[in-house]
Amino acid sequence: MQPALTPWPLQVLLGRVAREWETRHRIFDLPSGKFHHVDPTADLGISVMGQALATSIGPAAGPHTQLAQNIVAGWLAGARPLARASSRPKPRVTSRDARVYSR
Secondary structure, eight states: OOOOOOOOOOOHHHHHHHHHHHSSETTTTTTGGGGGGOOTTOOOOEEEETTEEEEOOOOOOOSSGGHHHHHHHHTTOOOOOOOOGGOOOOOOOHHHHHHHHHH
């Protein structure tokens, strides 16, 4: 069994950010040289389900992307379409579907 993903208190996360930035110019181990810098002349925007997105690049879905440090690191690296998974309807998977996909 895998260990549960446990969120850290905001004060602890902010302390880590401050220490890493002051000592190594990194945030959550992402070097400042890897931070995404917007080119004002480039338009990477797209529209998805009527919503304008700055870019289509974003983190893969999963519980790891819901941890604060991964959201921040993803944003710094250029990920933009961040949405709560619960804001979208989830497809209903039945036992019949499971049998079909397991073949």
